Amino acid sequence: MKRLIMTLMLATVSFAPMSFAASSTPDQAIITRQAPVTLHYRTAAIDGVNIFYREAGPKDGPVVVLLHGFPTSSHMFRNLMPLLADRYRVIAPDYPGFGQSDAPDHTKFAYTFGHYADLVEGLLDQLGAKKYAMYVMDYGAPVGYRLALKHPDRVTALIVQNGNAYDEGLREFWDPIKKYWADGSNESRDGLSGLVALETTKFQYTDGMSDLSRISPDNWIHDQALLDRPGNKDIQLDLFYDYRTNVPLYPQFQAFFRDRKPPTLIVWGKNDKIFPAEGAHPYLRDLPDAELHLLDTGHFALEDKLDVMAPLIHDFLGRELAGKN
Template sequence: MNASTLPVVFHRSERIDGLKIAYREAGPKDAPVVVLLHGFPTSSHMFRHLMPYLADGYRVIAPDYPGYGQSDAPDHTKYAYTFENFGNLVRTLLERLGVQKYAMYVMDYGAPVGWQLFLKHPEKLTALIVQNGNAYDEGLKAFWDPIKTYWADGAEKSRDALRWLVKADTTIFQYTDGVDDVTRISPDNWVHDQALLDRPGNEDIQMDVMYDYRNNVPLYPEVQRLFREHQPPTLITWGERDTIFPADGAHPYKRDLKDLEFHLFPTGHFALEDKGDEIMPLIRGFLDRKIGKKA
């Protein structure tokens, strides 16, 4: 790819249900669509390298959920920060953009947002890329125990016990834990993410989202059933040293998906930041085989 053909990434927004929903978009309007769904505590920023890598052959769309990135972040007492609402907003955005079918890349919180789309319209999913995103009970290990306590009692004490999750040390940990050479990871990641986490009121937004995550777990059996029924071609590119979503959550996908390409990488949570030079060609090759114009 030379400079004259380097795709442009556009930074756009739509007003949906009274909220500004920001999204990045690149690639030809008539190309197969790939929707990139970000994790916590980041935004579509995590796809800044992947989007131009794919955009010469795919229409790539990466939204920011409310409370993340450049999307609006209303007070948590005035807006329900739920994965169902996130899914509805992304669905509406795709409808506004004229998207009928799409592949999805899901990571961390992006997985339950993606499952909201999949549960409503499984027939629209052309392919699936999963990077440290959970759909099985086996994936919720010891890291989640204090979060499960909060899910169980909803108490202010349990909520306060989780506030370390939005502090700078934790954000840095998410990017560097399990990484052999941390000089491969740009510090811009945690500086960018932490600046957004530190906005007034955002800490309580994140606590609300963490509490609502409990509602994703009962959906797992139906998501798995739809995997078995619809069999979307799937690529797993998982950081196997991830403390938050360990590889225990990657292997169960093999039970339900037949057209599965499975890769574990010796890195942590944000695998794309460390191993993008290996992962991005795998993603491109997978998409070219499964949904590319000549597929």
């Protein structure tokens, strides 16, 4: 508790937007502002696909890769990135079909988690990121963990936020999706159409949040505009079906945790109905030294609890990535 209090106190100082210094004139104060962080918005061609990514921070800093969930994009990290970029090179890509990346026709492009991991690998290779910590959330978990299986020696740390790797984490919300996995029928596929509707998108941002006044409606309006692009519904339905291929890999993900023991911080919205807290606790079986923080919030925890999460993440990375590039 004492360490957490000190962490929050230090974080308050670190993230303060301005400071005051006494001047030689008693009735004046000199306001010193920190230089604003510059975020770069770039696109890289990877295997013939344009992958959009956000990047910030020193080029020679330890790399932190931010892997987003459904139905959002690197947009979900827009507020966190400036708070990490003082010390870390932060890279947040959009998967194909999400955000500003290309969205090829689903009949001509494999929308699979394995393919996504290959493309993220290609992007990181092109950017010269040879070692990296990973922040994984929702879809970002199977993408990141597949990447970890390919290159376990590259992963310096994990930050896990509502990202599943255990059977216990797939509860009632997943029953209609599991039906589609089982029969692969058009009827079951069509039955999932509501998952890409505005009502569901808004639900993901608002359900279980401790303070709805913190949640900008821009989030679900932004995401829904991208979901509603021609052909995007089929892209998302293909991904719902392919998610089944992640589940047989859970034992391999768990073996990676046990064997490599990456330093791990778990910051989990405990009120999430999609990836509930039942999926957070099992990590401690394989990573007993992991830090687990269950927060009173929902699926997109960063929208509600950034002021709590950012100091925890910054402190964790500071302890675990010191001297690691």
